[in-house]
Amino acid sequence: MAHDESAQGLLKESSTRRSSSSDRGDNAAFDSDSDLDATDYIDREAARPTRRSPTASFEPNTKGKKRWCSCLFTTLGRRSKCCIGVLAGMGILWVLLTATGVFVYRKAQEEPPYGQSPPWYPTPKGGIAASWADSYAKASKMVSKMTLAEKVNVTTGTGWEMGLAVGTNAPAIHVGFPQLQLQDGPLGIRFADNITAFPAGITVGATWNRQLMYARGKAHAIEARQKGINVLLGPCVGPLGRMPAGGRNWEGFGADPYLQGIAGAETVKGIQSEGVMATIKHFVANEQEHFRQPWEWGLPHAISSNIDDRTLHELYAWPFGDAVKAGVASVMCSYNQVNNSYACGNSKLLNGILKDELGFQGFVMSDWLAQHSGVGTALAGLDMTMPGDGLGWADGKSLWGPELSRAVLNGSVPLERLNDMVTRIVAAWYQLGQDDEKKFPRKQPSFSSWTDEEKGVMSPGSPTEQEQVVVNQFVNVQANHSVIAREVAAEGTVLLKNEDLLPISRQGLSDERLRARRDAVERATGKRSEGKFKVGIFGEDAGPGNGPNACKDRGCNQGTLGSGWGSGAVEFPYLVSPVEALRKQFDKSKVELSEFLDNKASFGKGDGSLNDLELCIVFANADAGEGFTKWADVSGDRPDLRLQNNGDDLIVKVASSCGGGTGDVVVVIHAVGPVLVEDWIDTPNVKALLFANLPGQESGNALAEILFGDTNPSGHLPFTIGRTLEDYGAGGKVLYLPNGVVPQQDFKEGLYIDYRHFDKYNIEPRFEFGFGLSYTTFKFDNIVVIPQRRKTQYPLRRPNPAAEPPSYSTDIPSKEEAIFPPEIRRLEKYVYPYLDSTDDIEVGQYPYPDGYDQQPPLSEAGGDEGGNPDLWSNYVVVNVDVINDGPVAGAAVPQLYLQYPETESETDFPVRVLRGFDKVYLKPGEKKTVKFNLTRRDLSYWDVVAQNWVMVTEGPYEFSVGLSSRDLSISGIW
Numbered sequence: 001m002a003h004d005e006s007a008q009g010l011l012k013e014s015s016t017r018r019s020s021s022s023d024r025g026d027n028a029a030f031d032s033d034s035d036l037d038a039t040d041y042i043d044r045e046a047a048r049p050t051r052r053s054p055t056a057s058f059e060p061n062t063k064g065k066k067r068w069c070s071c072l073f074t075t076l077g078r079r080s081k082c083c084i085g086v087l088a089g090m091g092i093l094w095v096l097l098t099a100t101g102v103f104v105y106r107k108a109q110e111e112p113p114y115g116q117s118p119p120w121y122p123t124p125k126g127g128i129a130a131s132w133a134d135s136y137a138k139a140s141k142m143v144s145k146m147t148l149a150e151k152v153n154v155t156t157g158t159g160w161e162m163g164l165a166v167g168t169n170a171p172a173i174h175v176g177f178p179q180l181q182l183q184d185g186p187l188g189i190r191f192a193d194n195i196t197a198f199p200a201g202i203t204v205g206a207t208w209n210r211q212l213m214y215a216r217g218k219a220h221a222i223e224a225r226q227k228g229i230n231v232l233l234g235p236c237v238g239p240l241g242r243m244p245a246g247g248r249n250w251e252g253f254g255a256d257p258y259l260q261g262i263a264g265a266e267t268v269k270g271i272q273s274e275g276v277m278a279t280i281k282h283f284v285a286n287e288q289e290h291f292r293q294p295w296e297w298g299l300p301h302a303i304s305s306n307i308d309d310r311t312l313h314e315l316y317a318w319p320f321g322d323a324v325k326a327g328v329a330s331v332m333c334s335y336n337q338v339n340n341s342y343a344c345g346n347s348k349l350l351n352g353i354l355k356d357e358l359g360f361q362g363f364v365m366s367d368w369l370a371q372h373s374g375v376g377t378a379l380a381g382l383d384m385t386m387p388g389d390g391l392g393w394a395d396g397k398s399l400w401g402p403e404l405s406r407a408v409l410n411g412s413v414p415l416e417r418l419n420d421m422v423t424r425i426v427a428a429w430y431q432l433g434q435d436d437e438k439k440f441p442r443k444q445p446s447f448s449s450w451t452d453e454e455k456g457v458m459s460p461g462s463p464t465e466q467e468q469v470v471v472n473q474f475v476n477v478q479a480n481h482s483v484i485a486r487e488v489a490a491e492g493t494v495l496l497k498n499e500d501l502l503p504i505s506r507q508g509l510s511d512e513r514l515r516a517r518r519d520a521v522e523r524a525t526g527k528r529s530e531g532k533f534k535v536g537i538f539g540e541d542a543g544p545g546n547g548p549n550a551c552k553d554r555g556c557n558q559g560t561l562g563s564g565w566g567s568g569a570v571e572f573p574y575l576v577s578p579v580e581a582l583r584k585q586f587d588k589s590k591v592e593l594s595e596f597l598d599n600k601a602s603f604g605k606g607d608g609s610l611n612d613l614e615l616c617i618v619f620a621n622a623d624a625g626e627g628f629t630k631w632a633d634v635s636g637d638r639p640d641l642r643l644q645n646n647g648d649d650l651i652v653k654v655a656s657s658c659g660g661g662t663g664d665v666v667v668v669i670h671a672v673g674p675v676l677v678e679d680w681i682d683t684p685n686v687k688a689l690l691f692a693n694l695p696g697q698e699s700g701n702a703l704a705e706i707l708f709g710d711t712n713p714s715g716h717l718p719f720t721i722g723r724t725l726e727d728y729g730a731g732g733k734v735l736y737l738p739n740g741v742v743p744q745q746d747f748k749e750g751l752y753i754d755y756r757h758f759d760k761y762n763i764e765p766r767f768e769f770g771f772g773l774s775y776t777t778f779k780f781d782n783i784v785v786i787p788q789r790r791k792t793q794y795p796l797r798r799p800n801p802a803a804e805p806p807s808y809s810t811d812i813p814s815k816e817e818a819i820f821p822p823e824i825r826r827l828e829k830y831v832y833p834y835l836d837s838t839d840d841i842e843v844g845q846y847p848y849p850d851g852y853d854q855q856p857p858l859s860e861a862g863g864d865e866g867g868n869p870d871l872w873s874n875y876v877v878v879n880v881d882v883i884n885d886g887p888v889a890g891a892a893v894p895q896l897y898l899q900y901p902e903t904e905s906e907t908d909f910p911v912r913v914l915r916g917f918d919k920v921y922l923k924p925g926e927k928k929t930v931k932f933n934l935t936r937r938d939l940s941y942w943d944v945v946a947q948n949w950v951m952v953t954e955g956p957y958e959f960s961v962g963l964s965s966r967d968l969s970i971s972g973i974w
């Protein structure tokens with residue numbers, strides 16, 4: 001593509017507010033000779049007119065407020081209303097950061113940056129996969145009839161709060177393409193009434209149950225469809241969980257790519273079985289909340305997650321591959337930069353990895369305001385911008401909308417690219433059967449994200465006066481989904497310690513156990529308890545607090561913890577607290593219950609008030625969430641791994657005071673991720689620990705099922721619980737303070753996160769990845785390894801495309817198509833595709849990014865939806881018998897870990913990686929054979945030189961099967 005210097009000015013104009021940030025980001029990606037000076041960069045940013053002040057508070061309405069004042073001072077842990085003082089502080093900080101920025105920049109000149117994203121252009125067109133061929137054929141017919149404005153409408157959100165859902169594009173009315181309604185999020189329908197608050201992703205991961213993963217997705221989608229939603233903004237498989245304190249890890253399924261991949265894919269399949277489009281997010285490496293996006297943290301730029309190619313493939317992009325293979329309709333690119341190029345403008349990620357290598361056939365949507373350039377993102381492979389506004393929230397100044405019309409008319413974005421964007425979106429709509437008006441009546445959602453009132457306006461984000469209409473119809477879509485919610489919560493509860501205590505019965509203990517216990521206490525203390533079994537329930541986390549929805553977006557930790565906070569949370573229709581369930585279910589004729597529902601631990605200070613208790617159930621928790629809001633010292637990411645609200649202290653005090661130290665203690669934890677348990681786990685009377693993750697609305701009921709043994713616990717940890725945060729290694733630490741104007745986070749630990757790190761460095765975790773006890777015991781026998789195909793180093797050749805992408809006329813449309821039709825009622829700030837005038841548009845040879853005219857070779861790892869089909873072929877099957885050799889029925893979670901052959905090459909491999917799991921229900925004495933299919937991808941590593949997945953052909957692969965990553969009792973080789 002020719003570079004025409006004289007056209008430069010026009011291009012700048014044509015893509016107004018193509019931000020300097022993205023210029024930098026994109027260039028950093030494909031222009032290693034960039035002569036950008038860090039200080040110059042700051043100046044240009046400062047001059048940007050549309051920037052939202054970091055201290056400006058954006059509080060649009062009763063619901064859905066985003067607080068954009070979580071400035072750096074709040075990051076530093078001070079309570080600060082975003083105020084003028086902050087600005088002064090920021091000035092000083094600015095100077096410091098500039099100096100650091102210059103330093104970092106100079107350093108970067110000396111040392112090559114960690115991780116690179118070379119240019120990858122042009123965007124591969126959708127329509128190559130047989131599985132989407134019919135939908136593309138239909139889409140092509142529809143798109144060929146669309147005007148320029150209609151095409152732009154389909155790609156661009158109408159602006160924050162311009163529709164009833166959190167995201168809406170605009171329709172192509174004349175051809176019958178509706179406005180799409182996009183809604184969060186991964187655990188239920190955000191901002192909606194009468195829905196189900198399912199357990200969070202991390203709890204789903206802890207079930208290790210594929211059927212439940214699917215069922216939860218399906219139920220979620222039924223609710224979405226019935227509420228008028230086309231696209232669900234979930235599931236979430238990024239963050240992966242590199243840092244155990246990362247604020248949003250709980251939205252995903254656990255700190256392992258294989259587990260995330262299976263859970264994500266099953267959820268996608270469940271959601272899409274109902275015709276609702278799923279969105280897999282956030283692509284990619286949005287591992288922490290601090291500095292995730294510009295201005296939210298007082299910095300002009302988002303953090304850059306710097307990742308090497310192999311790690312990107314084997315860890316962070318891996319679960320996205322599963323979702324693409326499962327047919328996901330949409331991928332949301334993330335806020336952060338990857339290798340110093342914004343994820344939503346990173347051509348290597350979107351064009352190269354996602355669309356070529358993984359053969360993604362749906363559309364890429366930006367996270368909300370994650371787009372930082374107009375032309376740049378279009379060329380890099382973004383297909384839909386959300387919520388449509390430009391560089392600032394609710395400013396109505398889109399980087400696309402009219403600017404995309406302009407860019408197509410003047411030739412700075414090829415019409416072909418626009419056609420591909422639209423075709424991908426329309427094809428996804430057909431692919432999910434949303435053209436069926438019976439299933440998807442072309443109506444607005446039956447609820448408003450922005451008000452609880454029955455009536456309101458359709459576009460509350462616009463200051464233009466509008467008529468009041470019914471916006472909330474209060475349709476109940478819950479059906480019997482509470483059953484699934486409860487099952488997931490119960491199966492996602494992990495029993496971590498149990499010294500002959502659980503289960504107890506609703507009568508407390510059986511007569512025999514009670515007598516034995518009282519005898520023992522009498523022998524030890526000379527005192528004997530009489531009458532009812534005396535149980536104490538402790539902790540704010542056991543109770544309702546001020547109600548589950550007391551804080552907006554669940555952005556505080558009070559009462560029992562059912563979910564984390566942010567866009568991944570919903571309005572709880574109800575939340576059964578543990579105390580409510582236990583109160584109801586304990587047999588009052590046999591059990592005397594005392595409640596201490598705060599964390600002050602003001603009991604037992606010498607008054608002996610707990611001396612009579614025989615069993616104490618103590619609850620504690622740890623919360624976190626999305627970085628747009630903070631609670632106490634938790635600015636999205638947790639500041640440490642400790643229990644919050646004085647939880648450790650409470651447990652220690654309960655343990656020492658319960659029955660004067662003779663009472664049995666059960667600890668129950670609700671948490672967004674790993675917490676440290678060292679303060680009390682070895683205390684002798686702490687007999688049991690239940691890790692209930694984030695259980696959603698059915699919390700108390702699910703817990704009671706487990707405590708009383710109606711359900712035998714079968715949850716296993718989807719992450720490692722270390723003894724200290726340091727145990728997770730340097731890569732496990734959140735970057736809390738910026739190390740430059742563009743904070744840089746090098747993922748130097750590579751593949752070694754979570755258990756892979758613990759295994760490599762031989763660190764004894766407190767509870768290892770995959771661990772979970774049961775009320776019964778299991779054993780394994782008879783492992784059989786059955787080869788299915790011959791080992792070969794490389795996959796079969798990339799197949800030729802099964803279908804041809806649609807082709808359209810390349811004639812640039814008439815400028816008239818982009819002119820504002822006079823009859824349209826214009827809402828202020830609403831994003832339209834139209835221009836007031838096209839007089840200044842000049843068609844020209846505009847500069848394209850470096851590398852645009854040097855199409856890289858197509859990836860040998862690609863060729864179909866999900867990549868080269870051979871990567872998904874089974875190469876070996878491992879069968880193993882699982883036997884329940886304990887006293888009661890229960891479900892085992894056999895896990896298969898692979899050890900790569902020892903090679904003479906330099907290739908370094910983790911000690912073991914998860915490559916299979918199942919969940920099998922077994923009666924006592926029963927045996928079942930579990931079958932693990934291992935695909936070529938499962939057996940390969942990413943070779944950065946070959947740029948392909950490579951299988952090791954010399955030396956044996958070892959497959960070990962067991963009940964956790966460190967309890968592997970049987971193994972076989974191939």
Ligand code: BGC
Pocket residue numbers: 166184185233281367368567
């Ligand atoms: C979050 C996304 C979410 C979007 C829309 C963003 O802040 O990162 O996960 O889908 O908002 O609410």
